[in-house]
Amino acid sequence: MEIGIDASRLAVSQRTGTENYAYQVIRGLFRADRTNRYTLYFNGPPPRGLFDALPPRWKIRAIPFSRLWTHIRLSLEMLLHRPRVLFVPAHVVPLVHPRTAVTIHDLGYLFYPEAHRRFSRWYLQASTRWSARQARRIIAVSAATAHDIVEHTGVKADKIRVVHHGYDARFKRVTDEAHIKAAKQRIGLLPSERYVLYVGTIQPRKNLVRLIEAWAKLGEEVTGYKLVLGGKPGWLYADIYAKVRILGLEGYVSLPGYIEDDDLPALYSGASLFAFVSLYEGFGMPALEALACGTPTLVSNTSSLPEIVGDAAILCDPEDVDSIANALRQGLTDEALRERLQIAGPEQAVKFSWQRCAEETLAVLLEASKA
Template sequence: MHIGIDASRMAVAARTGTEHYTYELLAALAQRDTRSRYTLYCNQMPAALPPLGSNFALRRIPFPRLWTHARLSGELLARAPDVLFVPAHVVPLGAPALRRTRTVVTIHDMGYIHFPEAHARAHRLYLRLSTAWSARVASHVIAISGATRDDLVRHARVPAEKIQVVHHGVAPRFRPCPPEAVAQARERHGLAGAPYVLFVGTVQPRKNLERLIEAFAALGEAERAGARLAIAGKLGWLTQAIEQKAAALGVAEHIRFLGYVPDADVPALLTGAAAFAFPSLYEGFGMPVLEAMACGTPVLTSTTSSLPEVAGDAALLVDPRDTAAITAGLARLLGDAALRADLAARGMRRAAQFTWDACARATLPILLGA
């Protein structure tokens, strides 16, 4: 069996959701499948690759623009694999012409439907057309959550029987870190001393950071207990209002914008946090919730989209559109040590149910056509 994989996401050094998914799934597939032949297609050399077996080959096919639809399509037409796996949304335009090649695509979310204002009009149109088209022409669709599956059925009219939900895993590096590692990471990122509530994710409107800052600002001095709010993540779009909110509310000295935090530091910062706050308005999966749980950090998250599906009964769930509810949830977490300990224990048990090996174990039969 020859499996071709669009590995173009591997060129991104500062990995976020889809890049982490591609990297971790490749690593797990390499451990689980030593018989199939894999070709990884890319435009640029990958920033990093996991350990791969001799049955994996890298095929670099550079092209200046429209790489997926022009260059990758041409490569597939010339040397078609038995299966084409697209780990992130966009199936090449040439794929339907591959009569003997099955196509499997992973759809991570349909955020452009729920938050159209977060995208320029042309980009929103492209996402709507390319995601729906990719899901329809693919032989099989992997959705990373039941929420994404439901969106595909409702908004893209993809038959439910064509979709299989395969959850992400949690990388082994997410585990409680020793005190010295925590202290060093806190020092590097200006968080030494006072306790802190942590958010990790791209800074953009659908992460609901304006409401999180408003909720934090509404805490009384006693409720805040000297804690700061630390926001870790690269800047996305429409971020100016988010950054200005803290100053407007007079709490800028209590809020730290850390920017993009290297992967190696994230587990230690999670371990050191008094609580993890992720009141996002919409997520295809919500990986940061599980990563915080795996580090033994109590979690506050939302009642919307995939987040209850991921968190189960191991997090404090709040209505993300209700600032008072977020404030009350933060006050409970910061003020109740027993609740924090209970959520930390339940969170670690919950996170242990999500592994990349389990993701590969569920994905491989789809690729092999079993």
């Protein structure tokens, strides 16, 4: 059977979120399926060295097009060279398509519209509803997201399969202090500096303004710590940078930009606490990575995050600055809790794996091919 995959998300040099998901699932499928044939569709030349080597029965099809690639160029490809089933790893099914399975990561634009530009809200709503209705099967990355899809797109639950993300095996406790210090220096920290870490895109939905306000509220209680907000700027990021200046926290909050993947395990491991107080998450990959590294972790009590962290993290109300501040204080000062979380985190993380994700995704693709 011929399976096509929209691999356009991989044509970037710095993978986050949905790009990393697509990359990891495809790598997992290399190992999970030794029977079917695959074509990876790119909207331009794939980055050099993206995959060490393609397995037998896999090929790359680069079909450049300047605008509306999914709905025009990929649609044309589906018309001319139709696979048995198409896998779309991120939301948007082309106008012309064969039997399709699509991954819907979240519906955050519905719950927090103010965190998105007007056009982005309209496009996300229209494309997600279209994709959900056109696909033969929908992959939801959490039970919370599956519930949201049923509630807000009008599709039936029997069309949806929950397939959790995994995490890369390199995310584990780093004990080499020299490695941790070197990674800290690369993001502008002193080797001996203590810090609370956030990793993710710098955008409103991540609730970083309230996290910064909570940090300011703690004042002298966090003397000797720095709040590190690691990630590339996303949409509507300016207010987040401005909040640091307005509160006079330039020396206490660091915004180092995108953190290289190779440095993440060391930086998670070196952090006193990982804080991920997002308003809404379809899954919450950085929280899982932090758990795997044994870092005491603080997350929001909303959407998918309680489902992912289980009892291995501190929960807070992301819309209440006092709740965030109290949780930060607890995570930094309650030694018995910190010790428990350092053990519980890796135990929770091993429930998730990219290989299992790929195998379950393959099962959904086979279902879609017959639906």
